Amino acid sequence: xxxxxxxxxxEKDNLHPVVLAAEMHERLVTIHSFIDxxxxxxxxxxxxxxxxxxxxxxxxxxxxxxxxxxYDALEKVRIxxxxxxxxxxxxxxxxxxxxxxxxxxxxxxxxxxxxDSL
Numbered sequence: 001x002x003x004x005x006x007x008x009x010x011e012k013d014n015l016h017p018v019v020l021a022a023e024m025h026e027r028l029v030t031i032h033s034f035i036d037x038x039x040x041x042x043x044x045x046x047x048x049x050x051x052x053x054x055x056x057x058x059x060x061x062x063x064x065x066x067x068x069x070x071y072d073a074l075e076k077v078r079i080x081x082x083x084x085x086x087x088x089x090x091x092x093x094x095x096x097x098x099x100x101x102x103x104x105x106x107x108x109x110x111x112x113x114x115x116d117s118l
Contacts, residue, residue: 004028017053021046022090026077046090056097058090 004027011020025046029038047057060070073086103109 001031004031017050017055018058018091018094019087021049021053021055021058022087023083024049025090026074026083026086029074030078050094055094056101058093059097060093 008024025042029042032038060066073089076085077083
């Protein structure tokens, strides 16, 4: 855990926030620091970091395909020591959330909501 926090303190101003959040998630889930709840705790820390930098939550989702892509990307890190797929997966989740918020907040959508409420 000491190395975990050392990495964070050394890299928090160097890495892009999405990459930092993905790295911290992967590192915590990999070291299996708790008896139970490693994945949940890792996702909470990842999303805390994203929120601190003004990004939306990266929601992995409970659907089978989404979970399998998540587990496959984590497995690739473990077996091949290749974090690219995992970082890209997290970046895609952040991008999806950003696009959703932009769509919700678009002027056309706001006008539609106002018209629907009148």
